[in-house]
Amino acid sequence: xxxxALLGGVVFGCYFTLIGLGLNLVFGVMRxxxxxxxxxxMLGSFAAYFLFHLAALSPLSAAPLIVIGFFLLGLPFYxxxxxRLAASRDAEMLSFILFFGVQQIIEALAAxxxxxSERSIPxxxxxxxxxxxxxxxxxxAWVISALVALAxxxxxxxxxxxxxxxxxxxxxxxxxxxxxxxxxxxxxVSAIAFGIGLALAGLAGVFAPFxxxxxxxxxxxxxxxxxxxxxxxxxxxxxxGTVLGGLVYGVGLLMMQTYxxxxxxxxxxxxxxxxxxxxxxxxxxxxxxxx
Amino acid sequence: xxxxxxxxxxxxAGYGKVRVLWxxxxxxxxxxxxVLLGPNGAGKTTLLKVLLGLMPAWAGRVSLEGEExxxxxxxxxxxxxxAYMSEIGVFTALSIAENLAIGGQFSPPARLRxxxxxxxxxxxxxxxxxxxxxxxxxxxxxxxxxxxxxxxxAPRLLIMDEPxxxxxxLFVGQVIGILRRFHATGLALLIAEQNVKFLDLAERVFTLExxxxxxxxxxxxxxxxxxxxxxxxxxxx
Numbered sequence: 415x416x417x418x419a420l421l422g423g424v425v426f427g428c429y430f431t432l433i434g435l436g437l438n439l440v441f442g443v444m445r446x447x448x449x450x451x452x453x454x455x456m457l458g459s460f461a462a463y464f465l466f467h468l469a470a471l472s473p474l475s476a477a478p479l480i481v482i483g484f485f486l487l488g489l490p491f492y493x494x495x496x497x498r499l500a501a502s503r504d505a506e507m508l509s510f511i512l513f514f515g516v517q518q519i520i521e522a523l524a525a526x527x528x529x530x531s532e533r534s535i536p537x538x539x540x541x542x543x544x545x546x547x548x549x550x551x552x553x554x555a556w557v558i559s560a561l562v563a564l565a566x567x568x569x570x571x572x573x574x575x576x577x578x579x580x581x582x583x584x585x586x587x588x589x590x591x592x593x594x595x596x597x598x599x600x601x602x603v604s605a606i607a608f609g610i611g612l613a614l615a616g617l618a619g620v621f622a623p624f625x626x627x628x629x630x631x632x633x634x635x636x637x638x639x640x641x642x643x644x645x646x647x648x649x650x651x652x653x654x655g656t657v658l659g660g661l662v663y664g665v666g667l668l669m670m671q672t673y674x675x676x677x678x679x680x681x682x683x684x685x686x687x688x689x690x691x692x693x694x695x696x697x698x699x700x701x702x703x704x705x
Numbered sequence: 706x707x708x709x710x711x712x713x714x715x716x717x718a719g720y721g722k723v724r725v726l727w728x729x730x731x732x733x734x735x736x737x738x739x740v741l742l743g744p745n746g747a748g749k750t751t752l753l754k755v756l757l758g759l760m761p762a763w764a765g766r767v768s769l770e771g772e773e774x775x776x777x778x779x780x781x782x783x784x785x786x787x788a789y790m791s792e793i794g795v796f797t798a799l800s801i802a803e804n805l806a807i808g809g810q811f812s813p814p815a816r817l818r819x820x821x822x823x824x825x826x827x828x829x830x831x832x833x834x835x836x837x838x839x840x841x842x843x844x845x846x847x848x849x850x851x852x853x854x855x856x857x858x859a860p861r862l863l864i865m866d867e868p869x870x871x872x873x874x875l876f877v878g879q880v881i882g883i884l885r886r887f888h889a890t891g892l893a894l895l896i897a898e899q900n901v902k903f904l905d906l907a908e909r910v911f912t913l914e915x916x917x918x919x920x921x922x923x924x925x926x927x928x929x930x931x932x933x934x935x936x937x938x939x940x941x942x
Contacts, residue, residue, distance in 0.1 A: 582807065596854070
C-alpha cells in the first residue's frame, strides 16, 4: 500500500507541478499573482469537454489546440491589463485585487454559460487498462496526464535555458530594472511568459477531469489553493522549483488519502502553514518572496 | 568639436511630484568622451535614465544623430547604439556568459561571437569563469563584467552611472584604462561621476547641480574656474 501511495503520489506530483507551473512563471517574471489561474484551468477543462463531446476530439488531440488558443488569448489580455498594473506603486497587492475580480467574473460567466452541473470526460478515451509499475497498477489516464505534465516541464526548461527569448525571460525574472537598462523589451518578454502561463493552465485543465474528478465552474478556487501550496513549497518565482513543490504535494496528498483520508483536504493548508512557519522562502529558497 | 551623436535640451523629469531635472541639457559628439560631474542628489542618474528612456521626460527633447528619440522606449535606443551601465550593471542570478549574451542581444550571432572573443581577451578573468554566476564575482570583477556586458553589443555610445562606486583606487585605475582603450577605437563615452579621476578621460565636462547644468567646457576650463576648481578638487588641489 505504501509503494502504491508513493508511486501514485509521484504521478499526481507531476500533474500538480503542471498546475503550479504557469502560476509560478507569471509570478517570477511579472511579480504579480494571478488569482484567476485556477479559473483559467477550469476554462481549459470545459474547452476539452466541449471539444470531446461536440467535435469528438480526444483530450490528447485537443491539448495542442487549447495550448495555442490560451497562449494567444494571454497576449492581448497582458497588454490590456498588466503594463498599467506594473506601473502602479504596489503592483503585487493590486494584482491580488484585480485578479480576484477577474476570477469572480470568469466563474460567474462560466456558471451562466455552462450551468453548475458536474461534467466529465470518460477516462477510457485515454486508453483502457492499467499501467503496471513495480508490481503496482495505476490508471492509464493518470500516467498519461503525468507524462504530459513532464513534457510541459521539459518544454519550459528548454525554452528558459536554451532559447534567446528564454534567456531574456530569466533576465527579467532576475531584475526588471536591470533588464530595462540592458535594452530588453520587458513587455514583449512578459506578454509571452503570461501567454505561456495561461497555456500551461489550459493544458492542466485538459487533464483535470481524469486527475481531479468532475469539472464545474466553481472548481477554480480549490485548484488555486493547491497551486499556491505547490509554488510556495517549491519557492515562489522559481518555475522549476515548482517540480519539487508538486512532488511534495502529490506524495503528501496520496499518503494522506491512503492513511488519513478524512484529513486529505487539509493538505494544502497544512503545507502552506508549515512552509511559512519553517522555511518561508520555500524549499529551494533562492529567491526572496515579496508577496 | 565632433558632430553631435546625442543631444539633450531642456530636460525636466522627476519621481511622482518631485521634480529632479530643471531644464538640463548636454551633448556628446561621435567618438567623444564626456564626463558629467555632480554631487549626490544633483540628478545625474535621473538625467542618464531619461537619456536612455528608462524614465519619461516631462519636458525637453533628446535626439540621436539629429533624430528625435524623446519618446522612444529603451530597447529601441539600445538597438540604435546606446548602451547603459547602471550602478548594479549585471544580472547576479545569471552566468557571466549569459550576461554578455544579453549585452549583445541585438547583434547577429557571428558578430556577437567575434565581439565576445575580443572582450574575453580584454577581460581574461571573465573568460576563465564564463560559466560562473555573476553573483559569485567580487565587486571589482562585477564592474568589469558590467563594462563587458555594456560593450557586448558594440555600442557607439556607452553611458555609465558612477562606474567608480564601491571600487578601490586600483580598480578605478583599471576601469579608466579599459575605457580609454575602447574610446581609442571610436567609442563615445558619457560618464556620470563624483570621482574626479575620471576627468583624465574627459574631452568635455558638464557639471550638474540641483537638476541644472552649471558648467560645460574642457577640463582645462574647469580648472581655470576658481569656484568650480575648489568645489570639485578642494582648496589644496
